[in-house]
Amino acid sequence: MPIRIGANPIGWSNDDLQEIGGATSLETCLAEAREAGFTGMELGHKFPRQPAALKAALAPFGMDCISGWYSAELLQRDADEEMRHLRPHLDLLKAMGSTVLVFAETSNAIHGDRSKPLSQRPVMSAQDWAEFGHRITQVAERTLSEGVRLVYHHHMGTIVQSEADIDAFMAATGPAVHLLLDTGHATWGGSDPAALAARYRGRISHVHAKDVRPHVMTQAAAEGWSFLDAVLGKGSDLGIYTVPGDGMVDYPAVFRALPGYSGWVVVEAEQDPEKAHPLTYAKKGVAHLKHSLKEAGLV
Template identity: 30%
Template sequence: MTEPLHPLSPLRIAAAPISWGVCEVPGWGHVLDPDIVLAEMASLGLTATEFGPPGYLPADPAELRKTLRGYGIAPIGGFLALALHREPSWALTAARTAAAQFAAAGAEVLVLAAATGHDGYDTRTPLDARQWRTLLDTAGAVGDIAAEHGLRLAVHPHVGTHVETAAEVERFLADSDLDLCLDTGHLLIGGADPVELARRHPDRLGHIHLKDVRAALAAEVRSGAVEYSEAVRQGLYVPLGAGDVEVAALVRAAHAGGYRGWYVIEQDTALRPGETAAAATAAARQSLRHLAEIAAGLTSARI
């Protein structure tokens, strides 16, 4: 069992199945049974999680709540990747279905990514001005759907989507009033500085995914020398505090800016055939310890 966060900690900590290799990308890797992943989360003292890819956890909200409750875990929401720039009606139908399920399960947030429409996150093609406008309009409509269901929407800059690079993140912030899911790993890989973004746009932080990455390997992904999926397999993501993201500075900046939402420990990994949860759980444990140290510093500053 990981030592719990300080009882006066201002941080709300959650997990995500991707830290145990559960991903929506076909052929990503070995997928552990949900009961194994939830049991590992509970063993670390985690009490909240995102859902993981569609279909991983039960679709029926009552069954989903019962499953999570059996491990002492609460639902906070989940990730939805939609091709917002094309066939908006299809994207909005999918968003309505997901939002209804999320809300009925007791979730708080819908995390939206501007998918390319291709499988995986290794390739993409640029958008023209019309497609970008469609993306923005569709994202805004998804935000309205989320609000109708009592959910917050956070748009997730993500490698291999149409909001990936530092320039695209800035363009999105200028052209839309939607909040961001500040994912420290994906932002750094895309060339943005997550700490600087948190400081400049405290009012746009809707959700936070905490990742740490190896900057040298991230640069290879950014240059196209290594595909994203291969970089993940090569150890792109490392436990919090072991990589090149300034995690402590990010948390301090977000907290100082008034952010009081969830910090989701999310270290993308891909498991080999037959691999157990052991290594992923050890990495999550290390991340939790690092985050506990950061939280203790925030607590001490308040007292």
């Protein structure tokens, strides 16, 4: 598969706080995504979850279904139970021809709770990584046997946030488990996304591309903001995340560290659409990604 540029609808309608962008229709999101140059979309809460209805929604805009987020609870249930919960989502992805499953542990996550600063995010003890990794590997092996690769989404406010967390996670999991490299979460979490790309190149099968406004990152840490408060921004100010080319991430360096990469690069830059016009930012992000991929020699 060549490199394709897709989008997550979170720039139009927020999934964690659904009133943000709540008035934006799915049709507007898809039409503007197509106008910006995207050829595929990840799922959000406004998308149908039946294959026929989802295909009917995407087809007028020439959009493929890339994947969709799945909230796992493997700290609390074994692989068999997780597969039972996962089954409807996995079957939908298979029916849509999706080849990757965006997967994150959320049983004790705080990213959706505005009352909790990120300093209160959960941290795994050293002795718990092995069992957690074993369970995820079991799930990943089963989804891969059905043609869908599990790509783990490291995420602020969860147990896999920092560079040390990512290293521990990768060490604890088997080769069926791949990493979703998220440039924005990596940067905010204290990692260099290009260094992560180089270190785990052989196990990176999906990329989320969002940029980081450094002054917001500094303020959020100093004032103890929650994840959502940082994403949405205080008052009239813009939030921490933005599209590629509008922040501090060196995208050519990231892509140079991914030689031979094929698959999706997904703009997933959640912002408040009342402050950051989705189509304007989407076009800027696509343009910067195309330039960066060309500079890195990937297209």
